[in-house]
Amino acid sequence: MKKTCCTLLCAASLAATPLGVLAADVTVDSSTLFSYGKRDVSGGSRQTLAPATQFLGLTADKLADGNLSLHLYGWGRADLADNSFNNNSSDGSLTYGYLQYRFNQAGASIRAGRHFIHEGIVNDQIDGVSVRTDLPMGFGLSAFGGATVHTTDLSGQNNDGKGDFLYGGRINYRYKGLLDIGFSAVSEGSAPTSTVANRTNVDYTRIGGDIWITPFATVDIIGQSSYNTETSKMANHSYLINYKPIQKLVLTGEYNHYSDSSYRFPWASTSTALLNPNDKSSTAGLITSYEISKNLEASLDYKHYTREFGSADRFGGDLRIKYKDNSIRGGFGYHYLDAGQGFAITPYTSGSYQELRCYVMQDTKSYFGAVDVLGQFFKDDIYNESSAWEAIASLGYHITPALALSGDISYGRNPQFTEEVKGLLRLTYNMTYNGTGGKK
């Protein structure tokens, strides 16, 4: 797998040159990161971490008749000191790699290769084919099928939570700008389950509906519900309502309900330790977002969490500031989580904490810099620490509009590692920086 990933990543970088000749629009995104850090680990030892990581993406648009495009993205890592994770000193992954043909009409497209599927209740990744098109009279249709994308061989586990293959689709109907209603289904073959005795693999299907309705110009309701045919129970309900009484004010209400055994039906063996099949969880929240001026946005939010063993509440607010044509940006946020013993870290009695965050950054044509501070202050000490905090300072220079060199230094204290010091050097090359649309 690693060899495959490395080969593909190398091929992607090498392919840029010949594709540049064939295609009208080839872009490459590259981030090379060298990080260095010291980390205390339990038992009193101290690790030195020095991983070198390469993220590489390539997009070749307007191939063949102009409607064909190639999309590749992945990463590879080599540890130059202690292993940063597990016993592997190197790793890599192809995040996506697919060909897309986009038709001129009806938003129709075909994708083949490794890609993500977002269709109604479906949010997954396949090595396969997907097609979608709008149809006359407001209808739309999509279908997909292929092998699941396995994460890796998990240490000590016999599966990564995924089955062997996925297929499904969505059909939807749109009426003017008022209604978009969809029905989607996904079937997975040989899926590992957390509810079946002896953890045998099964084929299962999840079906569901999604809706976007705008009954008034100022109100949107968006949401979805899904049903697991194997457990014969509803898996989830997730709904959002937006109310915009004036252009710059948005009031949002959100409700989510999950039945764990149905929603999290296929999962890795880890679920044995984490999952009570009878558990249900719900969240209900409100967000108010107001654009005070073009350069200042304020928001207030509240969320209520409900589990079998209790409930908790979180509330707070954020302020976001822009200045000098967006070149200076800043933010401040405060939140308080009020959570009882059920949510606390064992053996403590409270999971409550306050969180403060403050950042400021400037991005000019030549240099850019940022400072970001985050602190969590616990109601009850955790591992004899009353807080966890981290500060990151970053400074960089635009060598060209597309090429930039930057470095980060971070320092933090927390109950887990007590003390963390990290440094990171980053070389980024983003050909789409000034392009139309592109990566933002």
Add this chain to the structure above:
Amino acid sequence: MKNRTVMLPLLAVAGLFGIIASCAQMQTVPGLPASHPEALAVGQQVNCSECHEDQQKGTMKAFNAFSHTRSFVKNHRFYAASDDRLCSTCHKSSFCNDCHTNQVEMKPSTKYGDRPDREMPHRGNFMTMHKIEGKLDPASCYRCHGRANNERCVACHK
């Protein structure tokens, strides 16, 4: 059995006519452009209604529903699930895959330490905080770590 034998070809022919009729009208079905015709500034909280007052051709949804308010960013999964073609007119897949991926190498907030303005999960010391946050809303963990990105979870949760 005999009825079924007769019905199947009839249904197939009817379906074929339906497909041909649909294809003939496909030319008139509007679609979204492949990319936004004008470059938008990096880090900008895009307000679509600054330029657009009407509905999109392809999705027929109101433009102002997609203005990137704080609420929109927090709840973007609802919009992406309905029609991610609109997202892709401005964002490459890699923009989404900075967080949503099958195997993440590092925390997105570490990769983008120079971009504190971007909404990134698990900032700071999440090793401690996940012991609280995971109990609050386990489905939110599952959406990213249940079927993917679970390599580091199993280091402890065996």
